[in-house]
Structures are given as structure tokens and as C-alpha cells.
Amino acid sequence: PRMTVIIGAALAANALLVAFSLSVGRQLFINELAGTVFGPASSVFFDTLLSSLGPAQVESVLAHELAHFKLRHIPQRLAAGAGMSLAGFALLGWLSSQEWFYVALGVPARSDAAALLLFLFVAPAFTWIGAPLLAAWSRRHEYQADAFAARFSDGRSLADALVTLYKDNATTLTPDPLYSAFHDSHPPPAARIARLRSLGGPGPSAVVSS
Numbered sequence: 001p002r003m004t005v006i007i008g009a010a011l012a013a014n015a016l017l018v019a020f021s022l023s024v025g026r027q028l029f030i031n032e033l034a035g036t037v038f039g040p041a042s043s044v045f046f047d048t049l050l051s052s053l054g055p056a057q058v059e060s061v062l063a064h065e066l067a068h069f070k071l072r073h074i075p076q077r078l079a080a081g082a083g084m085s086l087a088g089f090a091l092l093g094w095l096s097s098q099e100w101f102y103v104a105l106g107v108p109a110r111s112d113a114a115a116l117l118l119f120l121f122v123a124p125a126f127t128w129i130g131a132p133l134l135a136a137w138s139r140r141h142e143y144q145a146d147a148f149a150a151r152f153s154d155g156r157s158l159a160d161a162l163v164t165l166y167k168d169n170a171t172t173l174t175p176d177p178l179y180s181a182f183h184d185s186h187p188p189p190a191a192r193i194a195r196l197r198s199l200g201g202p203g204p205s206a207v208v209s210s
Contacts, residue, residue: 067148
């Protein structure tokens with residue numbers, strides 16, 4: 001029971017941290033609620049974002065966000081996140097009962113609180129191995145959403161919108177390729193913009209179907 005309370009408190013603290021981050025980082029924040037438990041497909045655009053983009057750019061950004069709903073990216077990420085969380089909690093529950101786990105880390109007394117803290121400290125030393133795979137998966141989703149937006153909206157407008165957002169956020173357009181491949185959840189800006197410009201606007205079949 002104590003471990004359950006500790007895990008619940010950790011989840012609640014994480015939720016509060018996310019809520020705080022969203023409240024202070026609203027300047028260029030786009031919230032994707034598409035296809036989640038919150039209801040039908042929807043995206044929230046803050047006024048500061050709308051003021052920095054033109055109508056065609058807003059339309060292309062919206063098309064990109066709705067692509068994550070249409071292509072079922074968000075349910076996939078929720079399922080993967082839930083699976084990894086359950087696996088992590090199961091591992092935590094098992095380690096909390098192992099005497100060697102505490103001894104190896106220099107903790108003389110066993111307790112649920114100590115197990116949780118030790119687990120949080122130790123886990124990053126092993127979970128980084130999967131970071132490149134998750135980052136590559138996320139980048140693949142972004143490329144797919146870009147292609148969807150270019151098909152049903154305008155790839156050039158989305159590229160222009162990204163340039164504005166990168167400028168406002170002071171994002172480097174040429175990150176280190178190795179670092180980007182390992183850490184970045186979005187494609188490198190220069191490569192992404194070039195790809196969007198090559199895709200151009202919607203084709204005749206997309207215009208008819210839309």
C-alpha cells in the first residue's frame with residue numbers, strides 16, 4: 001500500500017509539472033488533443049501563435065496537427081507510453097523487494113521511498129539505450145504528418161510557418177546530425193523545410209477529395 005501511495009504521488013507531481021509547463025509556455029504552444037480520451041479531434045492554438053502566422057500558414061499547421069489524429073499517431077504514443085510505464089512500475093515493484101538493490105547502491109535500510117528514489121536515479125543509466133529508437137519513431141510521425149499537410153493544404157506554407165516558429169524560438173537550423181539522430185523528436189529544421197518545399201501544394205486528387 002505504501003508503494004501505491006508513493007507511485008500515485010509521483011504521477012500527481014508529474015501531472016502538476018506538465019500543467020505548470022503548459023501555463024508558462026503558452027507563447028507558441030499547440031496542444032494536440034486529437035484522438036485521445038479527451039474527445040473528438042481538436043487542436044488549441046494560442047493567440048500569440050495566431051498573431052505570428054498568416055491564414056495559409058495557420059491552415060497548414062492545423063493540417064499537420066490533424067494528421068496526427070488521422071494517422072493514429074497519438075493513440076500509438078499513448079499505448080507505448082502506458083506500456084513502458086507499466087513495465088517500469090513492475091520493475092520497480094520487483095526491485096523494491098530485492099536486498100541487493102539497496103546494498104549495491106549503498107543504502108543500508110530497505111523502504112519504499114528509498115526504492116523509488118534509487119530507481120529514479122538508476123533508470124536513466126539504462127533507458128537512454130532506447131532513446132534513439134523513440135526519437136526515430138517520433139521523427140517518422142512528423143514526416144508523415146508533414147506529407148499529409150502538404151497533400152491537403154500547402155507544404156510551402158507549412159515550411160514558412162516552421163521558419164517563423166524556429167526564428168521565434170531561436171532554434172538552430174543545422175543541429176549536429178549525430179546529436180539530432182539520438183535526441184531530437186522532430187526532424188532537423190533544414191531537412192524538414194527542404195522536404196516540405198519539394199512537396200509543394202496539394203495535388204488535384206487531394207483538392208477534389210477534400
